[in-house]
Amino acid sequence: MCPFCGHKHIIKYGKDKHFNQRYLCKECHKTFSAITNTLLAYTKKEPYQWYLYIDSLFHGDTLKQSAMIAGISEYTSLVWRHKILSICASLTDESPILHDTVYLDEKLIDVSQPGTEKKNNVPKKRGISDQKRNIACAVDDHGQKIIQVSERGRIHSKELIRIYKDKIPSSCTVVSDSLRSYHKFMKELKVNWVKLPSGKTEKDGYTLQKINLIHSSIELFLHSYRGISDKYIRNYIGLYKIKDKYSAKYHIKSIFYMIFKRIINNICELKYENFSSEFSFTMI
Template identity: 70%
Template structure:
Protein backbone atom coordinates (compact mmCIF):
# COMPACT_ATOMS: atom_id res chain seq x y z
CA UNK A 1 0.00 0.00 0.00
CA UNK A 2 2.80 2.41 0.96
CA UNK A 3 4.77 1.51 -2.18
CA UNK A 4 1.70 2.23 -4.38
CA UNK A 5 1.14 5.57 -2.66
CA UNK A 6 4.80 6.50 -3.15
CA UNK A 7 4.68 5.53 -6.84
CA UNK A 8 1.47 7.55 -7.35
CA UNK A 9 3.12 10.63 -5.84
CA UNK A 10 6.21 10.23 -8.04
CA UNK A 11 4.05 9.73 -11.16
CA UNK A 12 2.01 12.83 -10.31
CA UNK A 13 5.13 14.98 -9.91
CA UNK A 14 6.71 13.72 -13.16
CA UNK A 15 3.50 14.07 -15.18
CA UNK A 16 3.17 17.74 -14.19
CA UNK A 17 6.86 18.64 -14.60
CA UNK A 18 8.77 20.02 -17.56
CA UNK A 19 11.58 18.05 -19.23
CA UNK A 20 14.23 20.06 -17.36
CA UNK A 21 12.42 19.55 -14.05
CA UNK A 22 12.15 15.79 -14.71
CA UNK A 23 15.94 15.54 -15.16
CA UNK A 24 16.49 17.45 -11.89
CA UNK A 25 13.99 15.17 -10.08
CA UNK A 26 15.67 12.03 -11.43
CA UNK A 27 19.11 13.31 -10.39
CA UNK A 28 17.87 14.09 -6.87
CA UNK A 29 16.17 10.70 -6.56
CA UNK A 30 19.34 8.96 -7.77
CA UNK A 31 21.50 10.86 -5.25
CA UNK A 32 19.00 10.08 -2.51
CA UNK A 33 19.11 6.37 -3.39
CA UNK A 34 22.93 6.34 -3.45
CA UNK A 35 23.11 8.05 -0.05
CA UNK A 36 20.41 5.72 1.29
CA UNK A 37 22.44 2.66 0.27
CA UNK A 38 25.90 3.85 1.34
CA UNK A 39 25.14 6.30 4.17
CA UNK A 40 27.62 8.62 2.41
CA UNK A 41 28.53 9.98 -0.99
CA UNK A 42 30.33 6.87 -2.22
CA UNK A 43 31.60 8.49 -5.43
CA UNK A 44 33.48 11.20 -3.52
CA UNK A 45 34.71 8.72 -0.92
CA UNK A 46 36.10 6.37 -3.56
CA UNK A 47 37.82 9.30 -5.24
CA UNK A 48 39.43 10.35 -1.95
CA UNK A 49 40.60 6.81 -1.23
CA UNK A 50 42.19 6.40 -4.65
CA UNK A 51 45.93 5.63 -4.73
CA UNK A 52 47.26 8.41 -6.99
CA UNK A 53 50.94 7.64 -6.45
CA UNK A 54 51.51 6.09 -9.89
CA UNK A 55 50.22 6.14 -13.48
CA UNK A 56 47.90 3.19 -14.31
CA UNK A 57 49.12 3.29 -17.92
CA UNK A 58 52.91 3.05 -17.42
CA UNK A 59 53.26 2.77 -13.59
CA UNK A 60 55.53 5.85 -13.51
CA UNK A 61 55.36 7.92 -10.31
CA UNK A 62 56.06 11.30 -11.92
CA UNK A 63 52.46 12.59 -12.05
CA UNK A 64 50.73 15.92 -11.40
CA UNK A 65 47.14 17.03 -10.78
CA UNK A 66 45.36 17.99 -14.00
CA UNK A 67 41.94 19.44 -13.16
CA UNK A 68 38.74 17.44 -12.71
CA UNK A 69 36.49 15.42 -15.02
CA UNK A 70 32.78 16.08 -15.67
CA UNK A 71 31.85 13.95 -12.64
CA UNK A 72 34.08 15.90 -10.28
CA UNK A 73 36.82 13.25 -10.04
CA UNK A 74 40.38 14.51 -9.76
CA UNK A 75 42.35 14.04 -12.97
CA UNK A 76 46.12 13.50 -13.24
CA UNK A 77 48.74 13.85 -15.95
CA UNK A 78 51.66 11.46 -16.24
CA UNK A 79 54.86 13.37 -17.16
CA UNK A 80 56.38 10.19 -18.57
CA UNK A 81 53.75 8.87 -21.04
CA UNK A 82 51.78 12.17 -21.17
CA UNK A 83 48.48 10.31 -20.68
CA UNK A 84 45.76 11.61 -18.37
CA UNK A 85 43.73 9.55 -15.93
CA UNK A 86 41.24 10.06 -13.13
CA UNK A 87 40.59 8.53 -9.75
CA UNK A 88 38.46 5.82 -11.41
CA UNK A 89 40.65 5.01 -14.43
CA UNK A 90 41.14 1.26 -14.75
CA UNK A 91 38.36 0.49 -12.26
CA UNK A 92 34.90 -0.93 -12.95
CA UNK A 93 33.44 2.58 -12.93
CA UNK A 94 35.68 3.76 -15.76
CA UNK A 95 34.21 1.26 -18.23
CA UNK A 96 30.51 1.92 -17.61
CA UNK A 97 27.77 4.51 -17.92
CA UNK A 98 25.86 2.91 -15.06
CA UNK A 99 25.66 4.41 -11.59
CA UNK A 100 27.81 3.25 -8.62
CA UNK A 101 24.72 2.06 -6.72
CA UNK A 102 23.96 -0.35 -9.58
CA UNK A 103 27.41 -1.93 -9.20
CA UNK A 104 26.81 -2.10 -5.46
CA UNK A 105 23.55 -3.99 -6.01
CA UNK A 106 25.13 -6.27 -8.61
CA UNK A 107 28.11 -7.23 -6.42
CA UNK A 108 25.70 -7.87 -3.56
CA UNK A 109 23.61 -10.10 -5.83
CA UNK A 110 26.74 -11.97 -6.99
CA UNK A 111 27.77 -12.67 -3.38
CA UNK A 112 24.24 -13.90 -2.66
CA UNK A 113 24.68 -16.53 -5.38
CA UNK A 114 21.96 -15.19 -7.69
CA UNK A 115 21.71 -16.31 -11.31
CA UNK A 116 22.73 -14.05 -14.19
CA UNK A 117 19.06 -13.38 -14.97
CA UNK A 118 18.23 -12.56 -11.35
CA UNK A 119 21.20 -10.18 -11.03
CA UNK A 120 20.27 -8.52 -14.32
CA UNK A 121 16.68 -7.97 -13.14
CA UNK A 122 17.81 -6.48 -9.81
CA UNK A 123 20.15 -3.98 -11.46
CA UNK A 124 18.18 -3.27 -14.63
CA UNK A 125 20.64 -4.53 -17.25
CA UNK A 126 20.56 -7.22 -19.95
CA UNK A 127 21.71 -10.79 -19.32
CA UNK A 128 24.65 -10.30 -21.71
CA UNK A 129 25.77 -7.27 -19.69
CA UNK A 130 25.20 -9.25 -16.50
CA UNK A 131 27.61 -11.93 -17.76
CA UNK A 132 30.27 -9.33 -18.62
CA UNK A 133 29.89 -7.65 -15.21
CA UNK A 134 30.18 -11.00 -13.46
CA UNK A 135 33.43 -11.90 -15.23
CA UNK A 136 34.94 -8.47 -14.64
CA UNK A 137 34.22 -8.70 -10.91
CA UNK A 138 35.42 -12.32 -10.72
CA UNK A 139 38.71 -11.38 -12.44
CA UNK A 140 39.30 -8.76 -9.74
CA UNK A 141 38.51 -11.24 -6.96
CA UNK A 142 40.94 -13.78 -8.47
CA UNK A 143 43.70 -11.16 -8.30
CA UNK A 144 42.78 -10.10 -4.75
CA UNK A 145 42.95 -13.71 -3.50
CA UNK A 146 45.97 -14.88 -5.47
CA UNK A 147 48.36 -14.67 -2.51
CA UNK A 148 47.41 -17.44 -0.09
CA UNK A 149 48.44 -17.37 3.59
CA UNK A 150 51.43 -19.23 5.04
CA UNK A 151 50.31 -22.44 6.76
CA UNK A 152 51.49 -23.69 10.15
CA UNK A 153 51.59 -26.71 12.46
CA UNK A 154 49.68 -29.71 11.01
CA UNK A 155 48.78 -29.32 7.33
CA UNK A 156 46.41 -31.54 5.34
CA UNK A 157 46.69 -31.56 1.57
CA UNK A 158 45.13 -33.21 -1.44
CA UNK A 159 44.07 -32.17 -4.96
CA UNK A 160 40.49 -31.85 -6.10
CA UNK A 161 39.82 -32.84 -9.71
CA UNK A 162 37.44 -30.73 -11.79
CA UNK A 163 36.21 -31.86 -15.21
CA UNK A 164 37.59 -29.60 -17.95
CA UNK A 165 34.61 -27.95 -19.64
CA UNK A 166 34.30 -25.68 -22.69
CA UNK A 167 30.62 -24.58 -22.84
CA UNK A 168 29.53 -23.24 -26.21
CA UNK A 169 32.57 -24.65 -27.99
CA UNK A 170 31.99 -27.45 -30.50
CA UNK A 171 34.46 -30.29 -30.05
CA UNK A 172 34.49 -33.04 -32.66
CA UNK A 173 34.82 -36.65 -31.48
CA UNK A 174 34.23 -35.60 -27.90
CA UNK A 175 35.70 -38.16 -25.51
CA UNK A 176 33.72 -39.80 -22.78
CA UNK A 177 34.83 -38.45 -19.38
CA UNK A 178 37.16 -40.94 -17.72
CA UNK A 179 37.20 -41.83 -14.07
CA UNK A 180 40.12 -40.75 -11.89
CA UNK A 181 43.07 -38.70 -13.13
CA UNK A 182 43.27 -37.82 -16.81
CA UNK A 183 43.94 -34.88 -19.11
CA UNK A 184 40.18 -34.27 -18.95
CA UNK A 185 40.47 -33.16 -15.30
CA UNK A 186 41.88 -29.91 -13.92
CA UNK A 187 43.66 -30.02 -10.55
CA UNK A 188 42.55 -27.62 -7.85
CA UNK A 189 45.46 -27.78 -5.40
CA UNK A 190 44.17 -27.62 -1.82
CA UNK A 191 45.83 -27.48 1.58
CA UNK A 192 44.41 -26.56 4.98
CA UNK A 193 46.13 -26.35 8.36
CA UNK A 194 44.69 -27.02 11.81
CA UNK A 195 43.88 -23.30 12.16
CA UNK A 196 41.74 -23.37 8.96
CA UNK A 197 44.16 -21.30 6.90
CA UNK A 198 43.92 -22.45 3.29
CA UNK A 199 45.95 -22.62 0.08
CA UNK A 200 43.75 -23.10 -2.99
CA UNK A 201 45.18 -22.78 -6.51
CA UNK A 202 43.93 -23.90 -9.92
CA UNK A 203 46.76 -25.89 -11.48
CA UNK A 204 47.60 -28.22 -14.38
CA UNK A 205 45.50 -30.98 -15.93
CA UNK A 206 46.15 -34.70 -15.55
CA UNK A 207 48.52 -36.21 -13.00
CA UNK A 208 50.04 -33.32 -11.12
CA UNK A 209 53.84 -33.11 -10.97
CA UNK A 210 55.95 -32.60 -7.87
CA UNK A 211 57.62 -29.61 -9.55
CA UNK A 212 54.24 -27.88 -9.91
CA UNK A 213 53.28 -28.70 -6.32
CA UNK A 214 56.59 -27.38 -5.00
CA UNK A 215 56.13 -24.10 -6.92
CA UNK A 216 52.78 -23.62 -5.16
CA UNK A 217 53.77 -24.76 -1.68
CA UNK A 218 57.43 -23.71 -1.31
CA UNK A 219 56.58 -20.40 0.40
CA UNK A 220 53.36 -21.61 2.02
CA UNK A 221 54.41 -24.72 3.95
CA UNK A 222 57.47 -24.10 6.19
CA UNK A 223 59.77 -26.95 7.16
CA UNK A 224 58.41 -26.74 10.73
CA UNK A 225 55.05 -28.13 9.55
CA UNK A 226 53.79 -31.68 9.73
CA UNK A 227 52.00 -32.67 6.51
CA UNK A 228 49.24 -35.29 6.31
CA UNK A 229 48.35 -36.65 2.87
CA UNK A 230 47.73 -39.79 0.87
CA UNK A 231 50.57 -41.67 -0.84
CA UNK A 232 50.41 -39.98 -4.26
CA UNK A 233 53.68 -40.57 -6.14
CA UNK A 234 54.33 -36.86 -6.67
CA UNK A 235 54.27 -36.25 -2.91
CA UNK A 236 57.45 -38.21 -2.26
CA UNK A 237 59.73 -35.67 -3.90
CA UNK A 238 57.57 -32.76 -2.71
CA UNK A 239 57.94 -33.70 0.98
CA UNK A 240 61.68 -34.18 0.51
CA UNK A 241 62.02 -30.73 -1.08
CA UNK A 242 59.83 -29.09 1.59
CA UNK A 243 61.84 -30.82 4.34
CA UNK A 244 58.72 -31.46 6.42
CA UNK A 245 57.60 -34.34 8.60
CA UNK A 246 55.27 -36.43 6.44
CA UNK A 247 52.39 -38.54 7.74
CA UNK A 248 51.64 -40.72 4.71
CA UNK A 249 48.28 -42.48 4.79
CA UNK A 250 48.69 -45.72 2.80
CA UNK A 251 46.54 -46.39 -0.25
CA UNK A 252 43.25 -48.04 0.73
CA UNK A 253 43.53 -46.86 4.34
CA UNK A 254 41.53 -44.04 5.98
CA UNK A 255 43.90 -43.15 8.81
CA UNK A 256 47.37 -43.50 10.21
CA UNK A 257 48.42 -42.90 13.83
CA UNK A 258 45.07 -41.17 14.44
CA UNK A 259 45.44 -38.79 11.48
CA UNK A 260 42.79 -38.74 8.75
CA UNK A 261 42.05 -36.67 5.65
CA UNK A 262 38.60 -35.59 6.87
CA UNK A 263 39.60 -31.92 7.10
CA UNK A 264 40.80 -31.71 3.51
CA UNK A 265 37.85 -33.82 2.29
CA UNK A 266 35.46 -31.37 3.97
CA UNK A 267 37.19 -28.55 2.07
CA UNK A 268 36.69 -30.46 -1.20
CA UNK A 269 32.99 -30.91 -0.38
CA UNK A 270 32.66 -27.18 0.29
CA UNK A 271 34.23 -26.38 -3.11
CA UNK A 272 31.97 -28.95 -4.81
CA UNK A 273 28.89 -27.34 -3.26
CA UNK A 274 30.02 -23.89 -4.41
CA UNK A 275 30.79 -24.98 -7.99
CA UNK A 276 27.53 -26.94 -8.31
CA UNK A 277 25.52 -23.70 -8.39
CA UNK A 278 27.47 -22.63 -11.48
CA UNK A 279 27.04 -25.80 -13.53
CA UNK A 280 28.99 -25.68 -16.77
CA UNK A 281 31.80 -23.32 -15.72
CA UNK A 282 34.28 -22.89 -18.55
CA UNK A 283 37.78 -24.12 -17.73
CA UNK A 284 39.00 -20.70 -18.88
CA UNK A 285 37.21 -19.00 -15.97
CA UNK A 286 37.66 -21.62 -13.23
CA UNK A 287 40.42 -19.61 -11.51
CA UNK A 288 38.14 -16.56 -11.36
CA UNK A 289 35.26 -18.50 -9.81
CA UNK A 290 37.65 -19.94 -7.25
CA UNK A 291 38.61 -16.34 -6.51
CA UNK A 292 34.98 -15.70 -5.51
CA UNK A 293 34.98 -18.83 -3.34
CA UNK A 294 38.19 -17.79 -1.58
CA UNK A 295 37.09 -14.19 -1.10
CA UNK A 296 33.76 -15.22 0.44
CA UNK A 297 35.60 -17.68 2.66
CA UNK A 298 37.95 -14.93 3.84
CA UNK A 299 35.04 -12.52 4.40
CA UNK A 300 32.47 -14.95 5.73
CA UNK A 301 30.39 -12.13 7.27
CA UNK A 302 29.99 -10.42 3.90
CA UNK A 303 26.23 -10.11 4.51
CA UNK A 304 26.84 -7.54 7.28
CA UNK A 305 26.45 -3.96 6.04
CA UNK A 306 29.82 -2.61 7.25
CA UNK A 307 31.72 -5.67 6.01
CA UNK A 308 30.07 -5.53 2.60
CA UNK A 309 30.76 -1.80 2.26
CA UNK A 310 34.46 -2.57 2.80
CA UNK A 311 34.24 -5.35 0.17
CA UNK A 312 32.56 -3.02 -2.31
CA UNK A 313 35.24 -0.35 -1.84
CA UNK A 314 38.03 -2.88 -2.31
CA UNK A 315 36.53 -4.24 -5.53
CA UNK A 316 35.69 -0.82 -6.99
CA UNK A 317 39.16 0.58 -6.14
CA UNK A 318 40.92 -2.37 -7.80
CA UNK A 319 42.18 -2.34 -11.37
CA UNK A 320 40.13 -4.35 -13.86
CA UNK A 321 41.95 -5.52 -16.99
CA UNK A 322 38.82 -6.77 -18.77
CA UNK A 323 36.75 -4.53 -21.05
CA UNK A 324 33.51 -5.08 -22.95
CA UNK A 325 35.53 -5.48 -26.13
CA UNK A 326 37.20 -8.58 -24.65
CA UNK A 327 33.92 -10.49 -24.85
CA UNK A 328 32.27 -12.03 -27.90
CA UNK A 329 28.51 -11.67 -28.10
CA UNK A 330 27.82 -14.58 -30.45
CA UNK A 331 25.49 -16.95 -28.55
CA UNK A 332 27.88 -19.89 -28.90
CA UNK A 333 30.45 -17.96 -26.84
CA UNK A 334 27.87 -16.99 -24.22
CA UNK A 335 29.33 -19.31 -21.57
CA UNK A 336 29.57 -19.13 -17.82
Protein backbone atom coordinates (compact mmCIF):
# COMPACT_ATOMS: atom_id res chain seq x y z
CA MET A 1 0.00 0.00 0.00
CA CYS A 2 1.26 3.46 -0.89
CA PRO A 3 2.12 5.47 2.27
CA PHE A 4 1.20 8.71 0.48
CA CYS A 5 -2.20 8.05 -1.10
CA GLY A 6 -3.17 4.63 0.30
CA HIS A 7 -3.66 2.91 -3.06
CA LYS A 8 -2.56 -0.68 -3.57
CA HIS A 9 -1.62 -0.39 -7.26
CA ILE A 10 2.16 -0.40 -6.83
CA ILE A 11 5.07 -1.92 -8.74
CA LYS A 12 8.72 -2.60 -7.97
CA TYR A 13 10.95 0.32 -8.93
CA GLY A 14 14.57 -0.65 -8.35
CA LYS A 15 16.53 -0.37 -5.12
CA ASP A 16 18.02 2.48 -3.12
CA LYS A 17 21.71 2.91 -2.18
CA HIS A 18 21.19 0.68 0.85
CA PHE A 19 19.69 -2.04 -1.41
CA ASN A 20 16.19 -1.57 0.00
CA GLN A 21 13.47 -2.42 -2.53
CA ARG A 22 11.74 0.70 -3.86
CA TYR A 23 8.20 0.84 -5.21
CA LEU A 24 6.28 3.15 -7.53
CA CYS A 25 2.63 4.02 -6.92
CA LYS A 26 0.73 3.96 -10.22
CA GLU A 27 -1.89 6.29 -8.75
CA CYS A 28 0.11 9.23 -7.31
CA HIS A 29 3.38 8.35 -9.13
CA LYS A 30 5.48 8.69 -5.97
CA THR A 31 8.25 6.26 -5.06
CA PHE A 32 8.81 4.76 -1.63
CA SER A 33 10.40 1.86 0.24
CA ALA A 34 9.53 -0.23 3.29
CA ILE A 35 11.19 2.36 5.56
CA THR A 36 9.55 5.46 4.06
CA ASN A 37 8.20 7.74 6.84
CA THR A 38 9.60 5.48 9.57
CA LEU A 39 12.34 6.33 12.07
CA LEU A 40 14.94 4.77 9.77
CA ALA A 41 14.00 6.97 6.80
CA TYR A 42 16.73 9.52 6.01
CA THR A 43 18.58 8.75 9.24
CA LYS A 44 22.37 8.79 9.23
CA LYS A 45 22.50 6.56 12.29
CA GLU A 46 22.55 2.78 12.38
CA PRO A 47 19.54 0.64 13.43
CA TYR A 48 21.47 -0.67 16.45
CA GLN A 49 21.74 2.93 17.76
CA TRP A 50 17.95 3.23 17.63
CA TYR A 51 17.69 -0.11 19.44
CA LEU A 52 20.02 1.07 22.21
CA TYR A 53 18.19 4.37 22.47
CA ILE A 54 14.69 2.86 22.71
CA ASP A 55 15.97 0.37 25.30
CA SER A 56 17.39 3.29 27.29
CA LEU A 57 14.09 5.19 27.01
CA PHE A 58 12.17 2.21 28.37
CA HIS A 59 14.60 2.03 31.29
CA GLY A 60 13.75 5.63 32.19
CA ASP A 61 17.19 7.10 31.48
CA THR A 62 17.71 10.85 31.11
CA LEU A 63 18.28 12.52 27.74
CA LYS A 64 21.98 12.79 28.50
CA GLN A 65 22.28 9.13 29.53
CA SER A 66 20.38 7.96 26.44
CA ALA A 67 22.58 10.14 24.22
CA MET A 68 25.75 8.56 25.64
CA ILE A 69 24.36 5.03 25.31
CA ALA A 70 23.29 5.52 21.66
CA GLY A 71 26.32 7.61 20.66
CA ILE A 72 24.37 10.71 19.61
CA SER A 73 24.22 14.38 20.65
CA GLU A 74 21.90 15.57 23.40
CA TYR A 75 19.79 17.58 20.98
CA THR A 76 19.39 14.51 18.75
CA SER A 77 18.46 12.59 21.89
CA LEU A 78 15.70 15.13 22.53
CA VAL A 79 14.37 14.83 18.97
CA TRP A 80 14.55 11.02 19.01
CA ARG A 81 12.69 10.86 22.32
CA HIS A 82 9.75 12.85 21.04
CA LYS A 83 9.62 11.07 17.69
CA ILE A 84 9.52 7.72 19.50
CA LEU A 85 6.96 8.96 22.02
CA SER A 86 4.71 10.18 19.20
CA ILE A 87 4.76 6.64 17.76
CA CYS A 88 3.98 5.18 21.20
CA ALA A 89 0.92 7.44 21.32
CA SER A 90 -0.32 6.32 17.89
CA LEU A 91 0.25 2.65 18.76
CA THR A 92 -1.90 2.94 21.89
CA ASP A 93 -4.72 5.17 20.63
CA GLU A 94 -7.20 2.33 20.20
CA SER A 95 -9.03 1.45 23.43
CA PRO A 96 -10.48 -1.98 24.33
CA ILE A 97 -14.15 -2.71 25.02
CA LEU A 98 -14.70 -3.15 28.76
CA HIS A 99 -16.94 -5.78 30.37
CA ASP A 100 -18.81 -6.61 33.57
CA THR A 101 -17.93 -4.19 36.42
CA VAL A 102 -16.10 -1.04 35.30
CA TYR A 103 -14.39 1.40 37.63
CA LEU A 104 -13.66 4.89 36.36
CA ASP A 105 -12.28 8.20 37.55
CA GLU A 106 -10.02 10.98 36.26
CA LYS A 107 -6.49 11.88 37.27
CA LEU A 108 -5.64 15.59 37.19
CA ILE A 109 -1.98 16.29 36.51
CA ASP A 110 0.05 19.48 36.44
CA VAL A 111 1.40 20.35 32.99
CA SER A 112 3.62 23.18 31.84
CA GLN A 113 3.19 25.54 28.92
CA PRO A 114 6.75 26.72 28.20
CA GLY A 115 6.96 30.42 27.39
CA THR A 116 3.32 31.22 28.14
CA GLU A 117 3.53 30.91 31.92
CA LYS A 118 6.70 32.96 32.20
CA LYS A 119 5.57 35.61 29.72
CA ASN A 120 2.19 36.16 31.35
CA ASN A 121 3.46 35.59 34.92
CA VAL A 122 0.53 33.23 35.58
CA PRO A 123 0.38 32.01 39.22
CA LYS A 124 -0.15 28.32 39.92
CA LYS A 125 -3.70 27.41 40.95
CA ARG A 126 -4.67 24.73 43.44
CA GLY A 127 -7.41 22.14 42.99
CA ILE A 128 -9.29 21.73 39.72
CA SER A 129 -8.22 24.38 37.19
CA ASP A 130 -7.49 24.78 33.49
CA GLN A 131 -3.79 24.59 34.36
CA LYS A 132 -4.23 20.85 34.90
CA ARG A 133 -4.90 18.13 32.35
CA ASN A 134 -7.36 15.29 32.87
CA ILE A 135 -6.28 11.70 32.31
CA ALA A 136 -9.51 9.70 31.96
CA CYS A 137 -9.05 6.20 33.39
CA ALA A 138 -11.27 3.12 33.44
CA VAL A 139 -10.59 -0.52 34.29
CA ASP A 140 -12.83 -3.59 34.36
CA ASP A 141 -12.78 -6.82 36.37
CA HIS A 142 -10.55 -8.45 33.75
CA GLY A 143 -7.80 -5.84 33.90
CA GLN A 144 -8.72 -4.23 30.58
CA LYS A 145 -7.98 -0.50 30.73
CA ILE A 146 -8.85 2.73 28.98
CA ILE A 147 -6.42 5.58 29.64
CA GLN A 148 -6.98 8.72 27.58
CA VAL A 149 -5.62 12.25 27.81
CA SER A 150 -8.68 14.47 28.06
CA GLU A 151 -9.57 18.16 28.42
CA ARG A 152 -8.15 20.59 30.95
CA GLY A 153 -9.96 21.50 34.13
CA ARG A 154 -13.21 19.83 35.19
CA ILE A 155 -14.21 17.10 32.74
CA HIS A 156 -17.59 17.48 31.02
CA SER A 157 -20.20 14.84 30.21
CA LYS A 158 -19.73 15.46 26.47
CA GLU A 159 -16.06 14.55 26.79
CA LEU A 160 -16.83 11.45 28.85
CA ILE A 161 -19.28 10.29 26.18
CA ARG A 162 -16.68 10.87 23.47
CA ILE A 163 -14.08 8.74 25.28
CA TYR A 164 -16.24 5.87 26.53
CA LYS A 165 -19.09 5.60 24.02
CA ASP A 166 -19.06 2.11 22.42
CA LYS A 167 -16.36 1.09 24.92
CA ILE A 168 -18.65 0.46 27.92
CA PRO A 169 -21.70 -1.68 26.95
CA SER A 170 -25.04 -1.14 28.66
CA SER A 171 -24.68 -4.56 30.31
CA CYS A 172 -21.88 -3.20 32.52
CA THR A 173 -22.05 -2.00 36.10
CA VAL A 174 -20.08 1.25 36.38
CA VAL A 175 -18.59 2.39 39.68
CA SER A 176 -17.56 6.04 40.06
CA ASP A 177 -17.79 9.01 42.39
CA SER A 178 -20.69 11.45 42.27
CA LEU A 179 -19.18 14.03 39.91
CA ARG A 180 -21.95 16.10 38.35
CA SER A 181 -20.76 15.37 34.80
CA TYR A 182 -21.42 11.65 35.33
CA HIS A 183 -25.21 12.04 35.54
CA LYS A 184 -25.81 12.82 31.85
CA PHE A 185 -22.99 10.46 30.89
CA MET A 186 -24.51 7.47 32.71
CA LYS A 187 -27.91 8.15 31.16
CA GLU A 188 -26.26 8.07 27.74
CA LEU A 189 -24.57 4.73 28.47
CA LYS A 190 -27.72 3.22 30.04
CA VAL A 191 -25.64 1.22 32.52
CA ASN A 192 -26.18 0.21 36.12
CA TRP A 193 -24.46 3.04 37.98
CA VAL A 194 -23.00 2.55 41.45
CA LYS A 195 -22.46 6.13 42.63
CA LEU A 196 -20.15 6.54 45.61
CA PRO A 197 -21.51 9.37 47.80
CA SER A 198 -19.35 12.46 48.20
CA GLY A 199 -16.77 11.92 50.95
CA LYS A 200 -17.32 8.14 50.96
CA THR A 201 -14.90 5.51 49.65
CA GLU A 202 -17.25 2.50 49.61
CA LYS A 203 -20.83 1.58 48.72
CA ASP A 204 -22.34 -1.92 48.76
CA GLY A 205 -18.84 -3.40 48.79
CA TYR A 206 -17.69 -1.38 45.76
CA THR A 207 -14.63 0.89 45.99
CA LEU A 208 -12.38 2.77 43.58
CA GLN A 209 -9.23 1.03 44.80
CA LYS A 210 -8.46 -0.41 41.36
CA ILE A 211 -8.64 2.98 39.68
CA ASN A 212 -6.65 4.62 42.48
CA LEU A 213 -3.82 2.16 41.86
CA ILE A 214 -3.75 3.22 38.21
CA HIS A 215 -3.64 6.88 39.25
CA SER A 216 -0.71 6.20 41.57
CA SER A 217 1.11 4.30 38.83
CA ILE A 218 0.65 7.17 36.34
CA GLU A 219 1.79 9.72 38.91
CA LEU A 220 4.91 7.69 39.70
CA PHE A 221 5.72 7.29 36.00
CA LEU A 222 5.35 11.01 35.22
CA HIS A 223 7.25 12.13 38.33
CA SER A 224 10.63 11.35 36.75
CA TYR A 225 9.85 13.62 33.76
CA ARG A 226 10.01 17.08 35.29
CA GLY A 227 7.74 19.73 33.82
CA ILE A 228 6.15 17.86 30.91
CA SER A 229 4.73 20.24 28.32
CA ASP A 230 0.98 20.06 27.85
CA LYS A 231 1.63 19.66 24.12
CA TYR A 232 3.40 16.33 24.64
CA ILE A 233 1.55 14.74 27.58
CA ARG A 234 -0.38 12.40 25.23
CA ASN A 235 2.91 11.02 23.91
CA TYR A 236 4.29 10.31 27.38
CA ILE A 237 1.04 8.56 28.31
CA GLY A 238 1.53 6.46 25.16
CA LEU A 239 4.86 5.25 26.53
CA TYR A 240 3.23 4.58 29.90
CA LYS A 241 0.51 2.45 28.28
CA ILE A 242 3.02 0.31 26.38
CA LYS A 243 5.11 -0.26 29.52
CA ASP A 244 1.95 -0.98 31.53
CA LYS A 245 0.67 -3.43 28.91
CA TYR A 246 3.80 -5.56 29.11
CA SER A 247 4.46 -4.79 32.78
CA ALA A 248 7.95 -5.95 33.77
CA LYS A 249 8.01 -8.33 30.79
CA TYR A 250 9.41 -5.68 28.43
CA HIS A 251 12.78 -6.36 30.08
CA ILE A 252 12.72 -9.82 28.45
CA LYS A 253 14.82 -9.57 25.31
CA SER A 254 12.36 -11.31 22.97
CA ILE A 255 9.43 -9.17 24.12
CA PHE A 256 11.41 -5.93 23.92
CA TYR A 257 12.58 -6.83 20.41
CA MET A 258 8.93 -7.24 19.40
CA ILE A 259 8.15 -3.79 20.85
CA PHE A 260 11.21 -2.33 19.10
CA LYS A 261 10.09 -3.71 15.72
CA ARG A 262 6.60 -2.24 16.15
CA ILE A 263 8.04 1.19 16.95
CA ILE A 264 10.74 1.19 14.28
CA ASN A 265 8.36 0.03 11.51
CA ASN A 266 5.51 2.37 12.39
CA ILE A 267 4.85 5.62 10.54
CA CYS A 268 6.39 8.65 12.27
CA GLU A 269 4.77 11.95 11.31
CA LEU A 270 7.25 14.14 13.22
CA LYS A 271 10.19 15.47 11.22
CA TYR A 272 13.32 17.33 12.30
CA GLU A 273 11.82 20.57 10.99
CA ASN A 274 9.02 20.21 13.56
CA PHE A 275 11.56 20.98 16.27
CA SER A 276 12.43 24.66 16.45
CA SER A 277 14.12 26.95 18.96
CA GLU A 278 10.85 27.26 20.90
CA PHE A 279 10.97 23.53 21.67
CA SER A 280 11.48 23.06 25.40
CA PHE A 281 14.90 21.48 25.87
CA THR A 282 15.15 20.19 29.43
CA MET A 283 17.83 17.65 30.32
CA ILE A 284 15.75 14.92 31.94
